[in-house]
Amino acid sequence: MSNEQTTPEESSGPGRPKSKLRREEKANPNEYKTMLLxxxxxxxxxxxxxxxxxxxxxxxxxxxxxxxxxxxxLDKIKKLEED
Numbered sequence: 001m002s003n004e005q006t007t008p009e010e011s012s013g014p015g016r017p018k019s020k021l022r023r024e025e026k027a028n029p030n031e032y033k034t035m036l037l038x039x040x041x042x043x044x045x046x047x048x049x050x051x052x053x054x055x056x057x058x059x060x061x062x063x064x065x066x067x068x069x070x071x072x073x074l075d076k077i078k079k080l081e082e083d
Contacts, residue, residue, distance in 0.1 A: 045059070
């Protein structure tokens with residue numbers, strides 16, 4: 001359709017004009033998930049976090065910040081930023 005090629009200034013109709021970038025985001029809203037996690041990792045993460053009664057974000061935060069190596073690295077980064 002020619003409607004997809006219209007620029008924001010040419011858009012007509014109710015609501016705000018949609019930019020080309022926004023249309024691309026809508027075309028694949030879950031793209032960020034595939035960039036961060038492989039499908040099998042996302043599936044397993046979803047199952048484990050559900051069984052533990054947490055959402056995926058809470059679960060990832062807990063696992064990430066409880067890792068001693070991560071904590072040491074974050075401390076090093078903080079010290080470097082302070083200098």
